[in-house]
Amino acid sequence: MKSNVNIAIVGLGQVGIYLYNQLNLKKKDIEKKTGKKINLVAISARNKNKRRRFKISKNIFYSNPLLIFKKKKIDILFECVGLSDGISKKIVEQALKNKINVITPNKALIAKHGDYLSILAEKNKVNLEFEASVAGGIPILRTIKEGLATNKIRKVYGILNGTTNYILSEMEKTSQPFQVVLRKAQKLGYAEPGNPKLDLNGFDAFAKIRILSALSFNIKISNANSIMEGIENIKLEDIKIASQLGLRVKLLGITEIIKGQLFETVHPCLVNKNTYIGNVNGVMNAVITEGEPVGQSVMQGEGAGPGPTSSSLLSDLLSILRGNIKYPFGISSKKRKRIKAFNNNQYSNSLYLRFEVQDKQGVLSLITNRLSKYKISVKRIIQTPDKKNKKATIVIITHKTTEINIRNCLSIFRKNKYILKFPTLIRLYN
Amino acid sequence: MKSNVNIAIVGLGQVGIYLYNQLNLKKKDIEKKTGKKINLVAISARNKNKRRRFKISKNIFYSNPLLIFKKKKIDILFECVGLSDGISKKIVEQALKNKINVITPNKALIAKHGDYLSILAEKNKVNLEFEASVAGGIPILRTIKEGLATNKIRKVYGILNGTTNYILSEMEKTSQPFQVVLRKAQKLGYAEPGNPKLDLNGFDAFAKIRILSALSFNIKISNANSIMEGIENIKLEDIKIASQLGLRVKLLGITEIIKGQLFETVHPCLVNKNTYIGNVNGVMNAVITEGEPVGQSVMQGEGAGPGPTSSSLLSDLLSILRGNIKYPFGISSKKRKRIKAFNNNQYSNSLYLRFEVQDKQGVLSLITNRLSKYKISVKRIIQTPDKKNKKATIVIITHKTTEINIRNCLSIFRKNKYILKFPTLIRLYN
Numbered sequence: 050m051k052s053n054v055n056i057a058i059v060g061l062g063q064v065g066i067y068l069y070n071q072l073n074l075k076k077k078d079i080e081k082k083t084g085k086k087i088n089l090v091a092i093s094a095r096n097k098n099k100r101r102r103f104k105i106s107k108n109i110f111y112s113n114p115l116l117i118f119k120k121k122k123i124d125i126l127f128e129c130v131g132l133s134d135g136i137s138k139k140i141v142e143q144a145l146k147n148k149i150n151v152i153t154p155n156k157a158l159i160a161k162h163g164d165y166l167s168i169l170a171e172k173n174k175v176n177l178e179f180e181a182s183v184a185g186g187i188p189i190l191r192t193i194k195e196g197l198a199t200n201k202i203r204k205v206y207g208i209l210n211g212t213t214n215y216i217l218s219e220m221e222k223t224s225q226p227f228q229v230v231l232r233k234a235q236k237l238g239y240a241e242p243g244n245p246k247l248d249l250n251g252f253d254a255f256a257k258i259r260i261l262s263a264l265s266f267n268i269k270i271s272n273a274n275s276i277m278e279g280i281e282n283i284k285l286e287d288i289k290i291a292s293q294l295g296l297r298v299k300l301l302g303i304t305e306i307i308k309g310q311l312f313e314t315v316h317p318c319l320v321n322k323n324t325y326i327g328n329v330n331g332v333m334n335a336v337i338t339e340g341e342p343v344g345q346s347v348m349q350g351e352g353a354g355p356g357p358t359s360s361s362l363l364s365d366l367l368s369i370l371r372g373n374i375k376y377p378f379g380i381s382s383k384k385r386k387r388i389k390a391f392n393n394n395q396y397s398n399s400l401y402l403r404f405e406v407q408d409k410q411g412v413l414s415l416i417t418n419r420l421s422k423y424k425i426s427v428k429r430i431i432q433t434p435d436k437k438n439k440k441a442t443i444v445i446i447t448h449k450t451t452e453i454n455i456r457n458c459l460s461i462f463r464k465n466k467y468i469l470k471f472p473t474l475i476r477l478y479n
Numbered sequence: 480m481k482s483n484v485n486i487a488i489v490g491l492g493q494v495g496i497y498l499y500n501q502l503n504l505k506k507k508d509i510e511k512k513t514g515k516k517i518n519l520v521a522i523s524a525r526n527k528n529k530r531r532r533f534k535i536s537k538n539i540f541y542s543n544p545l546l547i548f549k550k551k552k553i554d555i556l557f558e559c560v561g562l563s564d565g566i567s568k569k570i571v572e573q574a575l576k577n578k579i580n581v582i583t584p585n586k587a588l589i590a591k592h593g594d595y596l597s598i599l600a601e602k603n604k605v606n607l608e609f610e611a612s613v614a615g616g617i618p619i620l621r622t623i624k625e626g627l628a629t630n631k632i633r634k635v636y637g638i639l640n641g642t643t644n645y646i647l648s649e650m651e652k653t654s655q656p657f658q659v660v661l662r663k664a665q666k667l668g669y670a671e672p673g674n675p676k677l678d679l680n681g682f683d684a685f686a687k688i689r690i691l692s693a694l695s696f697n698i699k700i701s702n703a704n705s706i707m708e709g710i711e712n713i714k715l716e717d718i719k720i721a722s723q724l725g726l727r728v729k730l731l732g733i734t735e736i737i738k739g740q741l742f743e744t745v746h747p748c749l750v751n752k753n754t755y756i757g758n759v760n761g762v763m764n765a766v767i768t769e770g771e772p773v774g775q776s777v778m779q780g781e782g783a784g785p786g787p788t789s790s791s792l793l794s795d796l797l798s799i800l801r802g803n804i805k806y807p808f809g810i811s812s813k814k815r816k817r818i819k820a821f822n823n824n825q826y827s828n829s830l831y832l833r834f835e836v837q838d839k840q841g842v843l844s845l846i847t848n849r850l851s852k853y854k855i856s857v858k859r860i861i862q863t864p865d866k867k868n869k870k871a872t873i874v875i876i877t878h879k880t881t882e883i884n885i886r887n888c889l890s891i892f893r894k895n896k897y898i899l900k901f902p903t904l905i906r907l908y909n
Contacts, residue, residue, distance in 0.1 A: 071772065075629050082628060082810050180626070186773035188626025195625075196610070196618025198512060199505050199793035325779075328758065342501065342786035343616035349755075350776030360773035363629035372802050380512050 050370055054087045055122055059114040059140050060129030061094035061101060063238075064154060064181075067355030068127060068362055070103040075363065083370040091117045114140050118147050125150045125369060127362060133157035145169040145177065152365040154181030154358050157247075160256035163263065163270050164385075167377035177377040178365035183257040184209060184334045186357025187350040188364060193264045193338065194379040200340035202265040204305035209257045209315075211332035211353035212240045212248040213280045213300045218330040221292060226285045239332055239353065250279035251300065251315040258302040258313050265304065265338070266388070267380055271311055273390035276452070278316040287403060287473060290431070290444055291319055296401075297327045301478060312391035318478035319401055326478075394453035399428065399477040401446055404462075405469040408434050408441040412467045416443065423458035425450045440469065446477070480800055484517045485552055489544040489570050490559030491524035491531065493668075494584060494611075497785030498557060498792055500533040505793065513800040521547045544570050548577050555580045555799060557792060563587035575599040575607065582795040584611030584788050587677075590686035593693065593700050594815075597807035607807040608795035613687040614639060614764045616787025617780040618794060623694045623768065624809040630770035632695040634735035639687045639745075641762035641782035642670045642678040643710045643730045648760040651722060656715045669762055669783065680709035681730065681745040688732040688743050695734065695768070696818070697810050701741055703820035706882070708746040717833060717903060720861070720874055721749055726831075727757045731908060742821035748908035749831055756908075824883035829858065829907040831876055834892075835899040838864050838871040842897045846873065853888035855880045870899065876907070 056072065058065050072089055080086055092105060093114035111117050114136065117126075126144045128151060130137045137158050144151050145166065153159070159166070159179045170177035180190045184207075193202070208214050212234060219230045231249075234240040240248060247253050255277050263270045280300055288298055296319040304313045320327045325347065329335040334352025339345050351357040368375070378385060406412045413432065420427060429446040447455075455474070462468045486502065488495050502519055510516050522535060523544035541547050544566065547556075556574045558581060560567045567588050574581050575596065583589070589596070589609045600607035610620045614637075623632070638644050642664060649660045661679075664670040670678060677683050685707050693700045710730050718728055726749040734743045750757040755777065759765040764782025769775050781787040798805070808815060836842045843862060850857060859876040877885075885904070892898045 067772075071629070078629060081814055186776060188622050191626050192618050192622065195798060196621050196794050197790060198797045199501070199508060200790055325758070328755065340790075342497075343790035344781040344784075344787055346617060346778070346780030348776070348778050351774040354774075356772035357774055360627060360630055360770075364626050367628045368625060371805065375801065384511055 050085060050124070052085055054085050054124045054370065055090045056087055056125050056127070057091035057093070057117050057121070057123045058089070058127045058129060059093045059117070060131065061092060061105065062129065062131070063355050064358050065094070065127070065129035066101050066103055066105070068129065068359050069105065071359050071363060079367065079370070083367060085370045090121050091123065093117060115143060118143060118149070123149050125152065125366065128153040128155060128158075131155050131157070133161045138162055141166060142169065145173050145175060148173045148175050150176040150369050152178045152362055152369070154179065154362060156182035156253070156256040156260060160259040160270060163260065163377070164382065168382045170377055171382055174374050176369050176374055178368060179260070179377070180365050181358045181361035183260055184336055184348070185211070185350065185352040185354065186360045187334060187336060187348045187352070188361065189336045189348055190260070190264055191364070191368070192348065193261070197338060197340055197343055197346070198379070200343050202338055202340040204303070204339045205261050205265050205336065206301055206303040206305070207336040208299055208326065208329050208334050209254040209302045209336070209352070210248055210300060211334055211351070212245065214330070214334070214352075215239050215332045217280060217283065217288070217298050217300065220285055221288050221297065224285065224289070227283065249281050251277045254300060254302045254315045258304050258315060262304040262311060262313055263378055263385070266306060266311065267378075267385055268311065269385050269387045271313060271390065273311070273313070274393070275390070276314040276316055276393055276396065280317055282473060283317055283475070284473070286442070287475060290403070291401070294446070295322050296320065296477075297322050298475065299326060301326070307391045310389045310391035312396065314396070317475050319475050320478045395451055397449050397451045399447055399449050399479065400455060401444065401475040401477060403473040404443040404445070406441050406443055407467045407469065408436065408439050409467060412441070413443060415467065416445070419458060419461060420445070420447065423450070423454050425454065425458060480515060480554070482515055484515050484554045484800065485520045486517055486555050486557070487521035487523070487547050487551070487553045488519070488557045488559060489523045489547075490561065491522060491535065492559065492561070493785050494788050495524070495557070495559035496531050496533055496535075498559065498789050499535065501789050501793060509797065509800070513797060515800045520551050521553065523547060545573060548573060548579075553579050555582065555796065558583040558585060558588075561585050561587065563591045568592055571596060572599065575603050575605060578603045578605050580606040580799050582608045582792055582799070584609070584792060586612035586683070586686040586690060590689040590700060593690065593807070594812065598812045600807055601812055604804050606799050606804060608798060609690070609807070610795050611788045611791035613690055614766055614778070615641070615780065615782040615784065616790045617764060617766060617778045617782070618791065619766045619778055620690070620694055621794065621798070622778065623691070627768060627770055627773055627776070628809070630773045632768055632770040634733070634769045635691050635695050635766065636731055636733040636735070637766040638729055638756065638759050638764050639684040639732045639766070639782070640678055640730060641764055642675065643684075644760070644764070644782070645669045645762045647710060647713065647718070647728050647730065650715055651718050651727065654715065654719070657713065679711050681707045684730060684732045684745045685743075688734050688745060692734040692741060692743055693808055693815070696736060696741065697808075697815055698741065699815050699817045701743060701820065703741070703743070704823070705820070706744040706746055706823050706826065710747055712903060713747055713905070714903070716872070717905060720833070721831070724876070725752050726750065726907075727752050728905065729756060731756070737821045740819045740821035742826065744826070747905050749905050750908045825881055827879050827881045829877055829879050829909065830885060831874065831905040831907060833903040834873040834875070836871050836873055837897045837899065838866065838869050839897060842871070843873060845897065846875070849888060849891060850875070850877065853880070853884050855884065855888060
């Protein structure tokens with residue numbers, strides 16, 4: 050890299066504008082650490098005149114980001130728009146083709162087009178870095194690519210979405226229902242005000258899991274059908290019952306190699322309150338890696354917000370300024386294999402099942418008979434009558450059983466007059 | 480780095496021999512990840528015929544490690560002897576002068592001679608890497624140098640010694656006294672069988688703190704007089720009383736910038752049982768960094784043993800094989816400043832004081848009067864009489880006070896006939 054480096058930022062939302070400010074603030078520090086002088090020569094966003102947290106210099110503003118390449122010589126481009134396709138993909142593609150290094154926090158883009166874009170980067174001998182796309186300020190990708198590089202990683206899991214972790218923690222703490230806490234999260238800027246769906250339904254965490262799998266196991270990004278569940282169906286009631294049982298609900302992302310096959314999932318889990326993961330609360334993220342010879346290692350930090358994201362974007366910048374070209378996924382794209390997906394049906398867990406039933410004799414035995422028919426053995430039953438409404442809640446903790454088995458077993462409860470709604474299922478993490 | 484790389488290992492103790500085996504096992508994986516072929520061309524240890532965990536090839540064995548440089552062309556040397564001076568220093572010095580990259584887990588060497596050796600490395604344009612010197616398998620140095628590179632780090636603290644953390648955890652768990660648990664730790668290989676002193680007295684953790692300070696604050700390694708206390712004086716009684724108060728004893732290392740001055744310390748702390756750090760038990764290490772803009776981030780992992788150490792040694796190897804020359808401490812030695820040390824006397828904490836006294840009227844007021852004379856206010860007093868022996872234990876938790884003040888205050892108790900031994904002091908971490 051030459052000693053004068055031209056930088057462009059496309060996208061001036063929360064993250065882009067914070068980064069803009071940080072780049073100006075840390076210019077000297079960056080020069081001291083790398084010997085390179087950075088010049089912010091172009092910025093772009095949809096609206097030039099929007100009110101922003103920091104003032105922008107309008108004489109470097111471009112309404113059409115694709116024009117930047119024609120007007121300025123850019124060395125490093127920050128893509129901060131955040132779409133999985135559209136202008137995000139177009140601008141990154143164009144940049145790489147023009148031999149411009151790209152840094153992005155965009156997990157949706159990388160999870161969907163990461164393989165293609167990394168080949169493009171390698172072909173054009175530039176860097177494509179995306180540390181900020183997973184777990185905010187935690188330098189987990191660099192740690193896997195470099196710090197744990199020669200380990201054989203078996204499994205990576207953790208809390209990868211700050212929004213949902215905040216909501217679950219807050220529901221338990223305040224005994225307020227989902228919708229109330231969601232509005233609070235939106236007010237505090239932890240959840241998207243318009244459309245928080247991608248956080249809540251597990252999609253965001255899943256994109257991160259896909260990226261972690263590719264890096265940890267040196268494979269192509271998978272596109273297998275996996276179990277992806279969010280927290281939309283977690284009721285305050287479940288959180289309270291779990292708490293009485295010494296458990297806590299967490300949205301976990303998990304990727305592991307089972308019998309040589311890839312298994313990726315995101316779903317709510319019941320974890321023990323006295324475990325490490327059970328005590329990662331609020332907007333915190335945590336990633337746990339299990340490898341040989343390092344054993345288990347844990348990284349925890351703020352998972353969201355422009356501060357932590359900026360920290361990771363700047364670490365990518367320094368990496369590019371200091372070093373030579375690196376493979377986006379740690380090894381050459383040619384050497385990244387595609388591996389078979391583990392059959393979800395065989396995924397096996399202890400389960401928490403909550404039934405809302407009519408308070409009638411025989412309903413409990415109806416349920417337990419059905420479970421027993423599928424050889425699902427029961428570890429614990431808690432029945433709570435609601436005499437006034439002639440209802441009862443039956444919570445059952447089962448021993449381990451497979452997904453296919455429980456699905457077949459529960460199917461009958463979709464239309465049974467004594468079962469008031471389809472039972473809530475939460476897997477236990479062991 | 481050329482594509483055929485010659486490697487030497489000096490020191491074949493627990494770590495060296497494990498590394499030797501790993502290098503043989505991971506040759507192909509390393510080639511896949513870096514495109515470089517590694518050849519282990521020389522090994523050295525004091526005793527050629529010692530029984531070792533893995534077989535060594537004796538035709539590459541050197542009794543005198545300094546001869547290696549004369550006989551073979553070496554590109555990368557692993558120093559695994561572990562002394563702060565002597566042959567460790569000599570061999571690293573010689574290697575760097577011969578333009579050979581050096582990788583070492585030797586914290587004693589780096590904490591003592593790191594500044595000198597890094598200048599030597601920079602002058603000869605080779606790498607000196609020491610990831611394994613701090614917190615075993617946790618890639619904390621690389622995280623500070625790269626992942627958090629543009630953050631302004633204010634403070635780094637944590638549990639940096641696995642031996643003492645195991646002993647403290649095990650004392651609490653089993654109610655066995657220090658000496659018994661120490662023998663158990665030695666049997667399990669967690670503590671040095673011959674001389675565990677450097678772990679127990681805080682020296683080992685302190686060397687790591689010195690290295691962390693230099694990296695986190697971009698300063699020279701400090702040699703100021705600091706507060707360094709180990710766990711030798713922690714009694715089972717203290718652990719039990721702490722437990723009743725919801726507290727747990729941990730040996731913490733702390734480095735921070737206070738009013739522009741460097742404050743480094745290692746001493747036992749009482750931490751809340753329900754905090755994160757209070758739940759890092761056994762041989763685990765944990766490092767917490769506080770910085771801007773990233774916020775607080777946590778890394779936890781196995782802190783000792785040849786597996787985690789090897790993981791870090793190999794990550795250094797990959798870093799060298801992949802990249803160009805990097806500054807050992809992240810920035811050029813010329814730019815690393817020396818900063819003033821914070822006056823230890825002004826270090827201020829709430830304190831736990833345990834007095835063993837004669838069970839006589841007036842002793843408690845003797846103590847409280849003395850405290851009050853020094854304006855040390857008391858938060859809590861627990862007096863437990865031992866009628867049979869005409870003794871009593873008085874535990875006092877104070878509000879915050881400075882080191883100098885408490886030292887002056889307590890001095891009188893060295894020779895008072897009612898006070899049976901000089902009081903035990905443990906600082907509370909807040």
